[in-house]
Amino acid sequence: MRVGADRWLTVRLSDAATRSYTRFVISTEAAPGFLSLGQATARAVAIRASQRQRLGRTFLVFGPAGAGKGAFVEDLLALLLCTDVDRAARPCNACAGCRSARSRAHPDLVIGSPEIWRDGRSTGESLVAAARRWLGGTAGAPIAGERRVILIEEADRAGEQIQNALLKALEEPSDRHVFILVADEPNRLLDTVRSRCQPLRIGPVPRAELSAWLMDHELLPKEQADAVARISDGFVGRALAFSRQHERLEWRRRVQRELVDLLGRGRAERFVSARELLDDAARRAVPEAADVPPESAPALDGAEPPRAPASVQRLAATTIVEAWISLARDLLVAKAGRLDGVPTAELLSDLPGAAMGLGAAPLVAFIGLLEAIHAGLAQNASPRLALEVAMLAWPTVS
Numbered sequence: 001m002r003v004g005a006d007r008w009l010t011v012r013l014s015d016a017a018t019r020s021y022t023r024f025v026i027s028t029e030a031a032p033g034f035l036s037l038g039q040a041t042a043r044a045v046a047i048r049a050s051q052r053q054r055l056g057r058t059f060l061v062f063g064p065a066g067a068g069k070g071a072f073v074e075d076l077l078a079l080l081l082c083t084d085v086d087r088a089a090r091p092c093n094a095c096a097g098c099r100s101a102r103s104r105a106h107p108d109l110v111i112g113s114p115e116i117w118r119d120g121r122s123t124g125e126s127l128v129a130a131a132r133r134w135l136g137g138t139a140g141a142p143i144a145g146e147r148r149v150i151l152i153e154e155a156d157r158a159g160e161q162i163q164n165a166l167l168k169a170l171e172e173p174s175d176r177h178v179f180i181l182v183a184d185e186p187n188r189l190l191d192t193v194r195s196r197c198q199p200l201r202i203g204p205v206p207r208a209e210l211s212a213w214l215m216d217h218e219l220l221p222k223e224q225a226d227a228v229a230r231i232s233d234g235f236v237g238r239a240l241a242f243s244r245q246h247e248r249l250e251w252r253r254r255v256q257r258e259l260v261d262l263l264g265r266g267r268a269e270r271f272v273s274a275r276e277l278l279d280d281a282a283r284r285a286v287p288e289a290a291d292v293p294p295e296s297a298p299a300l301d302g303a304e305p306p307r308a309p310a311s312v313q314r315l316a317a318t319t320i321v322e323a324w325i326s327l328a329r330d331l332l333v334a335k336a337g338r339l340d341g342v343p344t345a346e347l348l349s350d351l352p353g354a355a356m357g358l359g360a361a362p363l364v365a366f367i368g369l370l371e372a373i374h375a376g377l378a379q380n381a382s383p384r385l386a387l388e389v390a391m392l393a394w395p396t397v398s
């Protein structure tokens with residue numbers, strides 16, 4: 001064990017009383033190679049390019065949000081900035097090049113994005129002018145090593161004029177400059193930009209592999225790792241967000257359990273539940289909304305407690321409706337007997353039983369209604385009314 005190494009071993013302790021988690025970080029000697037999960041093809045292409053010494057001028061790392069592009073880019077930066085004399089051993093994850101690449105502090109690493117250009121504008125300067133100025137500044141010689149690495153995040157969010165300026169920069173011949181473009185949606189890049197890139201696609205990882213990795217790296221118990229791997233469709237970034245926001249997952253599970261429970265309840269109980277779910281979700285959306293200082297609390301006994309602002313209530317109702325839609329879809333799939341494809345089946349043991357008592361047609365109609373409510377919430381519908389409408393339409397099993 002050694003402090004300051006690149007690979008972190010995370011140990012998570014659970015406090016059963018408060019359900020809060022504390023993270024302890026212990027650093028270990030780093031193993032060489034890529035540290036991100038899966039992506040065998042993208043990895044092989046990048047390593048082959050690096051070993052040939054004649055790198056393509058530009059890499060395009062693309063994949064949907066939450067796919068795990070960030071971790072892959074980190075590996076790619078280490079690969080390109082590693083100084084190990086044995087090229088086949090790169091990234092060694094031990095040299096200063098690897099370490100400063102991974103912490104994004106390497107002197108030959110230049111990072112840009114539409115947001116960075118926007119924030120870096122001088123007075124009166126347009127975004128396009130700021131991006132052009134930034135691109136001009138990337139042309140300098142490397143300071144510490146063989147090459148300069150120019151990383152452009154959210155490249156697909158840059159407008160056409162900026163992309164044209166970028167194209168000019170990409171067309172300048174140089175062995176000492178490598179560009180890495182990162183994009184959620186490569187289709188938003190100009191064809192002329194895209195055609196100059198070596199594409200590196202970041203896709204889903206097989207569930208079993210992702211689950212094993214979550215047990216290993218996030219120290220999740222097997223059952224939970226399997227559930228998270230399913231829920232995130234094999235995308236590493238999403239899986240990490242879920243496993244690190246354990247409480248969010250727990251809350252979603254609780255809401256879905258309550259909704260299954262309400263299938264057997266009447267109108268009055270459903271309305272009480274709608275209100276409680278909404279209040280709970282609003283408190284979670286804005287934790288400080290729950291901690292109103294005593295002096296600002298209403299003076300009259302029995303008065304209503306202060307309500308969360310409308311925007312928070314709408315956000316809260318939206319998250320409930322989203323959990324509800326996924327539950328209703330899962331019930332429909334469970335009805336068809338295909339439990340294997342149902343994420344919630346991992347979370348709710350009574351799902352098949354609940355599904356049996358429901359008709360497929362009412363479920364389909366209900367999902368349609370929830371989708372309309374979801375859209376309505378985005379258009380300023382009343383959150384409380386929206387949930388009450390859904391509660392009335394939620395099928396009943398006797």
Ligand SMILES: [Zn+2]
Binds near residue numbers: 098
């Ligand atoms: Zn290295």
